Amino acid sequence: MTEPVLSLKGVEKRFGSFRALGPVDLDVGAGERLGIIGPNGSGKTTLINCITGVYRPDGGSVFFEGRDISHLQAHKRARMGIARSFQIPRPFTGMTVFENLLVPLDYCHIEGSKHDRASSVLASVGLSARVSDPSEKLTQLELRKLELARALVGNPKVLIADEAMAGLSEEEIDEVLAILFALNRSGVAVIMIEHIMHAVMRFSERVVCFETGRLIASGTSSEIAEHPLVQKVYFGE
Amino acid sequence: MKKNSLLFLAGVIIVLALGFLMPWLLRNPFYFFAGYVVLQYVTIATGWNILGGYAGYINFGAAGFFGAGVYLSAFLFTTFGLPLPLCILAAAIVGAILGVLMGYLTLRIQGVYFAIATLGLVVVLETIVHNISGLGGASGMAVYGPRPPAWSPGPSQYNFTVMVVIAVASVALARWVEISWIGRGLRAVRASEDAAECSGVPTLRLKLVACALSGAVLAAAGAPYPFYTSFVEPVTAFSLIIGLNAIAMPLIGGTRTWVGPVIGALLLASVQQIATVTISSELNILFVGAVLIAFVAFAPGGISDLFGRNKGRARP
Amino acid sequence: MNRLIIENLSAGYGAVSVLRKVSLELNESEMVALLGMNGNGKSTLLNCILGFVRASAGRIVLEWNGKNTDLTKLQPHEIVRLGLSIVPEGRRLVPNISVEDNLKLAGSNPLVRDRMKQNLAYCFETFPLLLERRRQIASTMSGGQQQLLAIARSLMTAPKIIIIDEPSVGLAPIVVRDVLNAITQLREKSNMTILMAEQSFFQAIDVSSRAYVLAHGSIQREFKRSDGEIAHDEIRRAMLGAH
Amino acid sequence: MLSIDILLNAIVTGILLGSVYASLALGLGITFGILHIPNIAHPTLVVAGAFFVYTLTQWGLDPIVAAVIGLVPFYLLGVVLYAFYSAVFERKGGANVLQSLTLFFGLSLVIEILLSLGFGSELKSVSVSYIGSSLKIGILTVPYRLLIPALLAPVTIAAVWLYLSRTSSGTAIRAVAHEERALSIAGLNPASVKRHAFGIATATAVIAGAALIMVGPIEPFAGRFQIGRVFAIVVLAGMGSIPGSLVIAIIIGIAEALVSSYLNPSWSPGVAFAILLLGLALRPQGLFGAAR
Amino acid sequence: FAQDKPIRVGASVSLTGPLASTKNGQIGYELWRDDVNAAGGLLDRKVELVIYDDQSSAANVPAIYSKLVDVDACDVLFSPYGANLSAPVMPFIKQRDLFMIGMFGLAGNDVAKHDKFFHSGPWGPNSGRDWARGFFDLAKAQGVKKIAIINADLEFSKNAAKGGAEVAKEYGMEVVFNQSYPPNTSDFSSMIRNINAGDPEAIFIASYPADSTAIIRGVKEIGISDKVKLFGGAMIGPQYGALLGSLGPELNGLVNSHTFVPEPTMQTPAIKSFFDRYTPIAVKQGVDPLGFYIPPFYYVAGQLAAAAITGSKSVDPAKMAAFLHANAVDTIAGKIAFNEIGDWKERRVLMVQLRGIKGNDLEQFRNPGHQVILDPPSLKTGDLAAPYNKARAS
């Protein structure tokens, strides 16, 4: 594995007395394609929230490019290059699709023409036809694409896609996968959280599995698919 | 974009020119008294909308900022004889500081709590003024304004012109905020704070900026008031009516663009002014109440929503 | 025969029409799948049946025990009281109250209130996880847990017909299997009639007796298990709108 | 002046006043705290309730009896108000805070004027045998004028709270603001649940009105002075925590009474809000609210 | 008569808002207008009233008066009620050199010193300080050494309390307690306890109607020392029917300021006729049926304007003002002469003691003996009954 771009050491999160996550140790290499699976409620979204700074972990540290970012606010982390999409799309309502992309461009100190950058990212996710529509008018698939586009536009080093494919059809899943693959080829590490197994398996170089907040298995797609613990808790076989 | 800005600039110049020329063209002072109030509300509504409309944080405490501006300028004028423009500037600065303080105290919490907390600001400031005898306390304080400069025919006309300048400056500020990265960030905050934060928007800092700008405009709106009434007292300076008008006017006009509060204030304040001197009875307030209800019922998106789409938005 | 018939139903949002002359029927104790790709109007159709979306034309008639009722003019709660129930898209749980209160609330309308205890016991028996977590506030459960609660809740009104909108969205495979098992059991044990929208159709058609494919706002095809094994390719083509 | 009897009496007075504040805030706790409708007209409705009570006492009824009689008409008034509110916002699917505020502000202006046309703008008060005398316990002197209204609050609050937390229609009321569709799915009519809740909230206004007019005389515009305080109570209690609002109201009452006794009464209006600001800064979700 | 342009008289009245209880003054204006018009108008011109509602807010006042002057072209102005609402209009009339009758604004012209402004109220010169002097004269006569002063945190009460404290000092009394309280305070028990702790012999109270009720009830509930000889002073409220009716016997013993009471020394056919006509209108409008405090002086305002106009035979502000400065005017409130800033030359604020009130019937207040005039000596109809506790019980 290459030098980790993102590294978690003993990260832990509790809600009241309930421990939703951790302690978790996890490294993500630069340009890696990592899949995260796990039963519902196993703490995947909570993990993302700890990485991106939406939650403050109750213990442990998060390192990005070797630097401890545990104390940084979410927007600082986003500017450093940690981007995410939300499990439930959260478009900036009251703005056009194009303006949605201008927001990260305004705040993430991107060089060059914002206009060109936004247009090319929208083209790459196939939203060119929708640029000047209000984001309220988008369909579910388009909303997911917008989530991705907004995450991509700031030139992140790590992209975290939280169930970006839930509810999409096979063809649409292929589309989204293609976007993610293309992105990864340009050197971005992609963390994919997904319940759609075949997509995770196809995409990931490495898959980790969570169960009740802990990382219980890690390996290549096929290793994970064969992993007895994973089979028990996740596939239920 | 470019074209819109040029048009806006032309509009600003025309309005400013009118503000300076009208006093010489129109001899009847009444229109300047009434016009002053309308413009004061244009400024208040515009200032309120920077935080309330763009960022979605409802401020019940507009009267707190307004009253702070009123008292600060009355105090600076009566004790140091500061000229009006400096009083306005000082009020704007103090308004901004108050806005930031208020923001620090409450902005970490969600919208509705913020709204209620701002209600408190008014009462706290009013209580403080009540207990400072140097500000006249409850009895109020007479303020005999300066002689108007030679280019203005009289005090009411001078106050009017000053208010025109403040209103135009506020509207220009609001428009700049709206079309700039600040406005975009604020709208993102309004849609989803988490998503904005994860897109690199420093939400807290941005909201503080909005609080400061909004507070500055609201306080500036109050600065010439002592010279308008020649008298300040806590009850009217911190009046509930100001806080409610500050909300009702943008609502009637529309909160998404700078045009909305302007239209809403022009309309509602004029209706109130006219109603005061025509329907001279309890029915006057009944009428204003009915107008509010009717607007909410029949034009819920505000007047500017009735006319076509949002203007001045970035398009590729 | 007891059934639900939909005839020439059209519906949409404002100027956008989503459903165009959709007709289908659902017979007592049958499990029918409604397949279709994203945005083709499955949820719109299901919401029409429950009265959340108003039909612009057509009829939805419930023929049950010799009584015929047109549902298109009724309010959602009236339709629920006729014995229909829904597991909606997005779950629509009450976020700020506990799991148990969510269930109790659903069982509190005057028609079923006196059977609340049995209904609640039945839900907990079917979904033991909910019994474990019955004091947890609904919004703090994970996506999948909430889905189970939404399904359990639909049972609380003791429905004749359950309409389920994409039960597998966001669920781990192990849970999907459990959910589908539970749904199948509902039909088998309790003689429930079920209409289930799905786009990941593999599992859905395994447990259904019939399937409709909805594309471009109208029914493209109907598949029956009695016609023999259903070819996945054919379904896929129908879903894409090819005939 | 720092004698123990002044301190004790100040605390007791504070508790009683606070309890009256809690009465005023109760209806808002339902409409704003639970239904999330910022009913800024609630204090005006309380004043309307006070005038109702006043009218009946002119015929020789006891104010509390008058308030109980008023429950039904005020419940119906609330139902009508909500029906109007929802009719206004139905087409839009729902109201935002801004629109509701403006609507209720307009409504409160209308109610104030109707009251002032109907009753004149003079102060009105009730005279009952127990008003003017006090209960003396040792060094404590407790005026019945405060004691009786103060006892109304815990009773009404307990009744409303039990209703909301123990009955299924109470659960429905708590649920409806968050997820209307969940009620439809349960076979309940969300519109009628909200109407009912609004009716209950408005019905409490007549009880609060009785308390208000027993404490002191009122005029049609008296509601304006209460707006800030009642909102502060509802928010500090944590939006919708009904028992919490009683505690908060009493804390505010005691603080005000202590400030009046030991500092200067003219500082006391700031007290409720100093507490509010402090409370929100330290515990944004309100003192009794769950984290949201 | 009909050909001539009418004389217009402009005023703003608080029809709505917190000061709406003063709107019964408007009946005074209207009765005056009807009377002059019935008598052929002024200078053969009809009199027309132009009245707007200022909603009790000073913010509305400048525009209203500019409308009255610049659009409606009024010849005579009456000020809004009280000093706070009048203050915004003072620089305006001074700068435009207009003629105005002031309505109940205490010391309203002390700053502007406008020479065309005349008070309709009986405050007298130095009113800011002296208008409640009667109370302290009575206290002095009783040998009071220790006095407590409380006031509402509102303009009128504050001025009264401030003036009172100065007079107390002048008379060598010790102010043992001096505190202001916010408007709408509804409980005074702790304040009354604090007052008792100071052991005063007189309590001077400057309050507004709602607090007046609360204070009187609070005293009854908490009790007060037998040493207190005088209680009251500047309480607004017990002059109005609403409070007289609702408090009834609880008011006995109170010594309070007033502007008019139906005692033999004040009762004249003219004022009786005024009230005979006032009452039915007030009942119809739902305002104070007694109307002793404010309405007569609104009628007086009209009479002053009428005298100025007919006396100077013009509506020219300077001539009208000159006439009022030079001549005393007969009004329903007696003969009035003005000093150079428009104060009555002689203070005629009454200190009355409420006595012998039984039940809540309002009609009893129309009879003499219930509001006995103690001061000024020229109008005196009785002697102080003291101490307060004893007077209260009688």
Ligand SMILES: Nc1ncnc2c1ncn2[C@@H]1O[C@H](COP(=O)(O)OP(=O)(O)OP(=O)(O)O)[C@@H](O)[C@H]1O
């Ligand atoms: N409330 C609404 N207002 C306007 N358009 C809507 C609304 N809800 C859905 N639509 C549009 O109607 C169409 C059909 O949506 P519907 O949700 O019924 O599809 P679906 O088949 O259930 O898709 P999904 O797989 O996303 O659930 C889509 O184009 C969608 O954008």
Ligand SMILES: Nc1ncnc2c1ncn2[C@@H]1O[C@H](COP(=O)(O)OP(=O)(O)OP(=O)(O)O)[C@@H](O)[C@H]1O
């Ligand atoms: N704000 C919160 N308060 C209390 N508990 C929470 C909160 N957020 C999450 N949880 C709990 O933490 C656990 C982990 O939740 P999380 O959302 O991270 O799961 P997940 O792996 O993303 O599940 P899913 O696949 O269903 O989305 C769950 O049991 C959930 O109930």
Ligand SMILES: [Mg+2]
């Ligand atoms: Mg998740």
Ligand SMILES: [Mg+2]
């Ligand atoms: Mg759907």
